[in-house]
Amino acid sequence: MKDADNEQYLKRGTLAVLNVMRDLSRYQTPLMVTFNRGQFISRLLVADEECIIFDLGSNALSNEWVLESPDFSVCAETYGAKIEFTLAALTLVEYEGLPAFSAPLPACAWQIQRREFFRINAPLEPVFWCYTRWPDGSPARFRLQDLSLGGVGVLPEGPLPEGLTRGDKFSQLRVELGEFGQFEVTAELLHIGERSVVRKGEACVIPRLSFRFTAIEPVQERQLQQVIFALERLARDKASRFQ
Secondary structure, three states, rough: OHHHHHHHEEEEEEHHHHHHHHHHOOOOOOOEEEEOOOOEEEEEEEEEEOEEEEEOOHHHHOOOHHOOOOOOEEEOOOOOEEEEEEOOOOEEEEEEOEEEEEEEOEEEEEEOOOOOOOHHHHHHHOOOEEEEEEOOOOOEEEEEEEOOEEEEEEEEEOOOOOOOOOEEEEEEEEEHHHHHHHEEEEEEEEEEEEEEEEOEEEEEEEEEEEEEEOOOOOHHHHHHHHOOOOOOHHHHHHHOOOO
């Protein structure tokens, strides 16, 4: 990422970096903290011209290890951009009566504006479902295939209604994510495609729809980012078991 061609994404100087940090704090955007012995999810508590303070991770051993790490990277995905920055060694401090990590304000941060968002495949088990109504008012249920901050890919149950076209608006699309909860957004149909699947031992072709979220609240964005991080971690853990 740190090429000369990507200088447009680089935020330098105290004020520019501080504005990025304060936005992360204001919207409680989840942070993925990666260091030489692992990673954990945190959130930025406060930032000023001197330092930033963020939450400890949920694993006590990781919290001990990260204090010994010489450097580490932090990334966050907001609805409009991906943010990356690095920090030097941490110190353990107290913030509002609770332990927290502190580090000097980073000298720079990458704020990568983009149209495409990182997508994570939905697990095969348990199945996640989406619910809405077709433009003619009839109910629709979809099996969730993949998920991002920008939208979802789904497999509809049953045939598509006549007249369905790209650009159709859906005022209520409910995405149910099992133990991770659910959220409801407005969405636009971006693409009508096909997908090959095996059912009862036979290959068949079924429709596949892509939806773009047209409006998403900050609290929904935070929830969605946490789900994406969790599913990414589960997929990585599963892959490591089969290596």
